[in-house]
Amino acid sequence: MKHLINTKALTVVVLSALMLGVLFCYISLSYRGVALFKQNNINQQNGLAADDVIPVSHEFHLVAPDLLRYEQPSILRGRTDVVTVTPWLAPVVWEGTFNPVLLDSIYKRKNITVSATVFAVGKYIMFLKDFLETAEQHFFVGFKVHIYVFTDRPNEVPQVRMAAGRQLTVRSVPSSKRWQEISARRMELIQTLIEEQLPNHSDDYVFCLDVDSKFHGRWGAESLGGLVAVIHPGYYKDGRSRFPYERRPASRAYLAPEEGDFYYCGGAFGGLLQEVHHLAKTCRSNFEADAQEGIEAAWQEESHLNRYMWINKPTKVLSPEYLWQDFKPQNPEVHIIRFSGVVKNYAEIRPNA
Numbered sequence: 001m002k003h004l005i006n007t008k009a010l011t012v013v014v015l016s017a018l019m020l021g022v023l024f025c026y027i028s029l030s031y032r033g034v035a036l037f038k039q040n041n042i043n044q045q046n047g048l049a050a051d052d053v054i055p056v057s058h059e060f061h062l063v064a065p066d067l068l069r070y071e072q073p074s075i076l077r078g079r080t081d082v083v084t085v086t087p088w089l090a091p092v093v094w095e096g097t098f099n100p101v102l103l104d105s106i107y108k109r110k111n112i113t114v115s116a117t118v119f120a121v122g123k124y125i126m127f128l129k130d131f132l133e134t135a136e137q138h139f140f141v142g143f144k145v146h147i148y149v150f151t152d153r154p155n156e157v158p159q160v161r162m163a164a165g166r167q168l169t170v171r172s173v174p175s176s177k178r179w180q181e182i183s184a185r186r187m188e189l190i191q192t193l194i195e196e197q198l199p200n201h202s203d204d205y206v207f208c209l210d211v212d213s214k215f216h217g218r219w220g221a222e223s224l225g226g227l228v229a230v231i232h233p234g235y236y237k238d239g240r241s242r243f244p245y246e247r248r249p250a251s252r253a254y255l256a257p258e259e260g261d262f263y264y265c266g267g268a269f270g271g272l273l274q275e276v277h278h279l280a281k282t283c284r285s286n287f288e289a290d291a292q293e294g295i296e297a298a299w300q301e302e303s304h305l306n307r308y309m310w311i312n313k314p315t316k317v318l319s320p321e322y323l324w325q326d327f328k329p330q331n332p333e334v335h336i337i338r339f340s341g342v343v344k345n346y347a348e349i350r351p352n353a
């Protein structure tokens with residue numbers, strides 16, 4: 001009888017141990033599955049695999065504070081002198097089309113960081129002080145801002161007092177004998193920068209800006225979007241056949257006379273990190289493939305950016321308020337100049353004329 005009880009007890013113990021073993025294997029395999037799934041997601045976001053996949057973001061979930069009071073919006077009154085929406089229904093941002101207080105309160109809750117890249121190679125370092133000082137006054141005031149300066153003269157980066165929550169990182173880059181190369185290489189460096197940042201910041205934004213420019217007015221949350229393009233101030237009254245797109249079919253930046261929506265500038269563009277990563281990577285690889293075949297697009301990376309935006313429509317378009325040129329008189333439809341290129345003497349500042 002005692003022997004029988006011992007055998008029964010042993011069987012129960014062995015069976016329990018077996019069940020526990022099976023349970024353990026099941027749990028650890030499922031855990032590994034979740035981990036692999038997460039890693040694949042991170043790889044995709046990194047652009048390491050399936051780089052055409054744009055990960056889902058929460059950009060469009062806009063939560064406003066209940067107690068905020070602001071002027072009643074109207075669908076009957078508003079700007080009538082300019083077009084405020086593209087044919088693919090992306091907003092075109094002009095003064096008078098948005099409420100800055102409302103937008104700030106929506107986006108401040110999201111706790112986002114807005115980065116800006118700016119290149120100051122060779123003599124262009126002379127523009128950096130004004131760029132940084134005016135960015136303090138107008139660019140995403142009250143938000144977390146991270147400015148990345150790429151330069152071959154890190155010792156000459158000016159000390160500019162920055163408000164709490166704003167920071168500056170300086171990255172050394174080699175100089176070059178050709179301005180075309182400096183301008184075009186920006187895409188490669190932006191791509192690399194985002195690859196380093198992306199895993200932890202996929203809901204954040206970046207703007208890539210020319211250094212020979214100053215801020216004069218608010219540039220804030222109204223400019224945020226998945227993929228953001230800025231309309232070039234020099235061509236917005238022209239027909240598309242007159243836009244200075246790359247017109248040689250041999251180039252990957254080619255656009256035919258009947259193609260193209262607007263002429264966008266290379267001096268300002270941005271959006272969510274993963275969108276800008278995809279843009280920079282595509283423009284860089286097309287630029288490099290062209291170079292292998294001995295062709296350089298008419299306006300370097302600006303031509304490739306225009307080709308990219310023809311296929312990948314920007315989700316927000318910024319009016320020329322967001323990149324004017326100091327030498328141009330202000331047009332009546334431009335109620336405010338927010339950012340503008342300074343007048344410069346190309347022969348004096350570029351490494352090659």
Ligand code: UD2
Pocket residue numbers: 118119120121122123124179180182183184209210211212265266267268299300301302323341349350351
């Ligand atoms: C236009 C575009 C510019 C770029 C270029 C074509 C605008 C307002 N500007 O300007 O973005 O697409 O055409 O290549 O849309 N840089 C240096 N050191 C140099 C040369 C250039 O740091 O020696 C950097 C600097 O950040 C500068 C940018 O590259 O702002 C563009 O160069 P640019 O201003 O000389 O080009 P630009 O005026 O022809």
